[in-house]
Amino acid sequence: MADTTSNQGIPEPEGASDVIQTEYEIGQDNIDGSVGPFGFDIHNPVFVISGLAIVAFVFYTLALPEQAGAVFSWLFASVTKGFDWFFLAAANIFVIFCLVLIVTPVGKVRLGGADARPDYSYIGWFAMLFAAGMGIGLMFFGVLEPVYHMAVSEPLGVPSPFTEDGQLIPENVEAAKKMGLAATIFHWGLHPWAIYAVVALALALFSFNKGLPLTIRSAFYPILGDRVWGWWGHVIDTLAVFATLFGLATSLGFGAQQANAGLNHVFGVPIGPTAQVLLITGITSIALISVLRGLDGGVKLLSEINMGIAALLLLFVLFVGPTLLIMTDFVNGLGAYLVDLIPLSNPVGREDTGFVQGWTSFYWAWWISWSPFVGMFIARVSRGRTVREFIICVLIIPSLVCVLWMAVFGGVAIDQVLSDPATSAVKAQVIDSYNPPLSLFAMLEGLPFSGITSVIGIVLVIVFFVTSSDSGSLVIDTITAGGKVDAPVPQRVFWCVFEGAVAIVLLLSAGGLQSLQSMVISTGLPFTIVLLLMCWAIWKGLRAEQA
Template sequence: MRNLTITYKVSILIALIFVLWGAFFPNQLGEIMLLAQAFFLNSFGWFYNLAATFFLIFALFLIFSKYGKIKLGKDSDKPEFSRPTWFAMLFSAGMGIGLLFYGVSEPVSHYSVPPYGEGNTRESALLGLRYTYLHWGFHAWAIYAVIALSLAYFKFRKDAPGLMSATLHPVLGDRVKGPIGHTVDIIAVFATLFGVCASLGLGAQQINAGLNYLLGIPINFTVQLLIISIITVLFITSASTGIKKGIKYLSNTNMILATILLIAMIVLGPTLFLLNLFTHTLGEYIQNLPQMGLRLSPFNEERAAWTQGWTIFYWAWWISWSPFVGMFIARVSKGRTVREFVIAVLVVPTLVCVFWFAVFGGTGIYLDLIQGVDVAGQSLETGLFFVFEHLPFGGLLTVVTVLLISTFFITSADSATFVLGMQTTNGDLNPSNFVKISWGLILTSSAIVLMASGGLNALQTAIIVSAFPLSFILLVMSYSTLKAFKEEIKSSQKSKKIL
């Protein structure tokens, strides 16, 4: 059992204490989670808004800066994966389950209960899509891009360990190898753990909802526990095969199934309406981006609560996911330039996410607003399957969706065990199966105790709390990366002068 580092031992110990706490005292854990959620949302919403906006501005700066030609690797390094496979990995590790869980339900929810104004109107329909784009668009992928860029640069160009702490060396020096560095890595581990737990919880709930529509299986915690247990066996099996086999093949399978589902929705749904809606709302999203991204409504408690429950939660979710997604994207992005990397990670996934929500959310809104079908009255996990009931081949679409959620579930958990293993083995790009399996079991156990102690609220609280200390680390990482870029450009210019 190689590379059982201090970070691994301390992280596993704390995680086990958390799991046992949730197993024996679920109600107490749930109450504490609710108090913590209220405190962080009320007190630090402004901070999450400013942090998310900063990452977007910083990512845009990098695209147009003189640092864009710097390679994430040695000058002779070539990309390890083709662009199509690279994009497939970005989506599968990034937002797979969430796109399916919220694809219909979030735009329809915002249409019914908008951030401001009257609900269930044409205006609220456009507003609902705009805010969904905000939550899944440029801000989210900018957070991922900046963190992944820093990790890839220090790992492949500077030969540093693939750890969050290693990216802080230009600022902290050799102190990153001591207690400060271990603390940074442990915070990243728990942010990753709780961020992925939320996705696993959402995935289990929606698979349960799909099986309810297909087979009449009841929607309850016991069924969801069984689903998580089965998926755990599958993703641990996948994780043991390594990144070039399990994750790569599953990622490509995900992309094929997701593409089939998306095309089917366009063809079977109100096609022209969806294309017009996408074009119109994309323009509104870009036009209103700064105002939406910083909105807090300090004079209106009801509107402020909406922003806290949706926008602030999402910023925390993406921040908590950033070590996981960032490390995974960094791992598969060796050989790209800074400019190519940031453009690809920021722009391409955003456009695909926006189009996805326009198609799925637009179909739900069309059925509710134009045809009078009560889509808005459905729960978050059942909204998608309710829409399928009102489309041709709805049963087949449900089967494909359940399969896709399952493969996204496996891929996200598979990728997470790899990243958690990497974080706790001093950046080892091939952590042992023992480490990956142990983290897989901890990941599953944590998701189960959170669901048992408070369901979606407990999952959201774990994200919001773990993202708070991590956000400070990410800000220092950005400064550290910029400092390293400046030193590299300066050294390059000196070398040219000597020559």
């Protein structure tokens, strides 16, 4: 049981169990935890509100796909152009806040209380942080993004090494290559992991140290007091559900498109909505089996399979490709990232608006949408760590893994593009025709055993797809059940099914992939405000713990 004695400054109700069983469920039915119709634990209004809203959203998008697509396109353009400065400024605040926690005395606070000890060794803990850093995004963007930023998007005005007719400009190559890797690392480095660290720290602190439910609203007890168990808390948790669900749906959409492209590349399966709907349906069915098997029998097993396959593919590309060049790119890209970190983070006066609005704003919104999902996972495996230890490791370990992945896959792709632009499959798919789902397979085509590695890539995308779906279902289910980690299985099935349904209807809408991105941006915007307030709540909670 977590130590709940150090609560000075926070008027916590008497006893964690009293909070969970009375105030948190005040005015609701089934206070004893019994289930309602269809096996659902519906006494918490968050489930009813978010569930009905998602069902209505699915039917609206199916019934009026053209109208829905137009709305989604308008949302994407309006939010990215009007609030790009807000997303960049907020992400900078999260990084600065984490650095402040490292160097100030509150960093000595231990998650779980002064006597708590870590549940996992450093090696086991690092492995789970590594697993949290891997996902469909790395498969989808690992080749695409370094090449695109090098040759097309021109971050910070660094010119492309290619002319408009595709001729190479040798004097531009070195600077563009470094910027391609630096801009990619920027999107996968400190900023996203600071976002995850804020949510994970909030969940761990208020669950392990204060004995409150493992849900987003608990982090706001220092600010809202008992009102957090009422409609203020319901709104916070509902926003978390929407953000998480659309963030997951976006990942599922990316995964379906990439798996479809890979199957077409290897086996000639047609590319189109029908194939992608069948893929999402089939993989969601597999995820349902994993959900029914539970955390250890499903999510944990698939995560271990994931890590093994990903490590094998990474090592293959590293050693079969130009190994020395890849490691040099790793060092140079990391150095360029550190040099350009502040200019890339600047939220005002930017001239590279295509890069800022089309890439960085979307990424920060996507990471913020994913933060309840990844944050809850990190929180559950981090009990016993000090805040300083927690922040340093969560920021650095997964960031380095992402940097290595991008340097290996992106470095090989860049080398293929620059070595032989005329015949490079990567150049044809990323620069000439912009076909993101096929970029990974285009890179593998330039290496030995491309038929085998392409199949492995497809399998890895599918397994990432399944683990995202089933673990995301568990997290959303925990939030909608008021922080219960053992909510009824039918609820997990419900969320798993509707994650897939949302991905399908957004892909089928007129906007396609942009519809997925639009909903991430739209739900990420209000949830950014939630995370900014969460920083204040964390500071108050840590000061109380320190006292």
